[in-house]
Amino acid sequence: MARRVHHDIGYFVSEGVKNMFNHGFMSFAAIGITVACLLIMGTFSLVAVNANANLQELEDASEVLAFVDEELSDSQARALDSILSRVDNVASVQFISRDQAMADFVAKYEDQALYQDLDSKIFRHRYAIHLNDISLTRVTVEELRSVEGIARVNAYEEVSDGFIALRNIAGVVCLSLVAILLLVSVFIIANTIKLTTFDRRDEIAIMKMVGASNGFIRWPFVYEGFLLGLLSAVIAFLLQWGLYSAITQGVAGSDVIALIHIVPFSAMWKPVAGIFLGAGMLIGVGGSLSAIRQFLKV
Numbered sequence: 422m423a424r425r426v427h428h429d430i431g432y433f434v435s436e437g438v439k440n441m442f443n444h445g446f447m448s449f450a451a452i453g454i455t456v457a458c459l460l461i462m463g464t465f466s467l468v469a470v471n472a473n474a475n476l477q478e479l480e481d482a483s484e485v486l487a488f489v490d491e492e493l494s495d496s497q498a499r500a501l502d503s504i505l506s507r508v509d510n511v512a513s514v515q516f517i518s519r520d521q522a523m524a525d526f527v528a529k530y531e532d533q534a535l536y537q538d539l540d541s542k543i544f545r546h547r548y549a550i551h552l553n554d555i556s557l558t559r560v561t562v563e564e565l566r567s568v569e570g571i572a573r574v575n576a577y578e579e580v581s582d583g584f585i586a587l588r589n590i591a592g593v594v595c596l597s598l599v600a601i602l603l604l605v606s607v608f609i610i611a612n613t614i615k616l617t618t619f620d621r622r623d624e625i626a627i628m629k630m631v632g633a634s635n636g637f638i639r640w641p642f643v644y645e646g647f648l649l650g651l652l653s654a655v656i657a658f659l660l661q662w663g664l665y666s667a668i669t670q671g672v673a674g675s676d677v678i679a680l681i682h683i684v685p686f687s688a689m690w691k692p693v694a695g696i697f698l699g700a701g702m703l704i705g706v707g708g709s710l711s712a713i714r715q716f717l718k719v
Contacts, residue, residue: 448649451612452653454606455606455609455649455657455704455705456657458602458603458605459700459701461598462598462599462603463696465594465595465599466595466599468595469591471681471682471683471684472587472588472591473591474682475682476587483555484550485550485558485561485565485575485576486547486548486549486550487547487548487568487573488547488575489501489570491545493546495518495546498570499516499546502548504568504570505548505565508565508568510552510553510557514550515548515549517548517549519544522546550565603703607703607711639713643710643713646706646708646709647705647706649705650702650704650708651698651702652701653705657697657701658697662686666686
């Protein structure tokens with residue numbers, strides 16, 4: 422029984438390889454178009470990953486400033502630390518004294534001598550607060566404003582809302598493009614397999630009449646689609662790697678866009694390879710099953 426199964430698998434694979442080479446031009450076209458679709462899909466996905474990483478860095482860098490009431494003493498101002506830390510969605514709290522606030526202000530200007538006579542009392546004690554989830558900025562700001570001893574809270578809710586909207590839009594666009602490209606690739610593979618099955622329609626009809634099962638007829642075409650999808654995935658992955666590396670070097674060598682953080686491909690190659698292989702095999706096998714179905718109705 423095991424020998425029979427092994428023999429059948431060998432026959433299916435050999436027939437699939439033979440079919441792929443018998444339709445060399447169409448197989449080449451199917452691989453080329455599938456590679457292009459996978460590359461476009463991968464590129465948009467990697468752009469979305471990098472956009473999300475850069476947005477996350479901007480979110481982590483964004484902060485809410487809570488200004489302490491001027492009537493509070495230094496010790497009372499510092500005592501607010503524990504109260505603010507207990508507010509929901511607050512990740513970290515950093516106390517900034519009047520003197521530190523003045524020093525930070527003066528450091529922003531080249532001609533610091535103009536500000537040497539500033540009195541630190543014109544500045545307020547304040548807290549730099551980072552949040553766990555910027556989508557809850559408005560709610561958190563309201564809670565911070567209700568803390569006794571906090572006179573004013575500065576938070577750019579519009580900026581945080583913009584970050585969230587940009588992330589959501591990027592995610593929707595990426596998913597939509599991936600879905601469309603997957604359907605296009607399946608359609609291309611299906612048409613390639615249809616040519617093979619059309620050429621062999623008489624043979625398939627005879628096999629059906631002598632009692633061959635649908636599974637026995639179907640498997641060679643499934644293996645053909647599988648091999649087309651697998652080969653496309655490997656080629657697309659290698660091209661994606663080279664393209665991403667070239668773009669990374671170009672960004673690193675540019676002073677204008679060097680501020681953009683590029684996620685190293687070495688940190689992503691495993692999931693990228695897995696997605697490419699999965700998508701390639703799904704496209705190949707899905708296209709094969711879609712193509713052979715009508716020819717089995719004899």
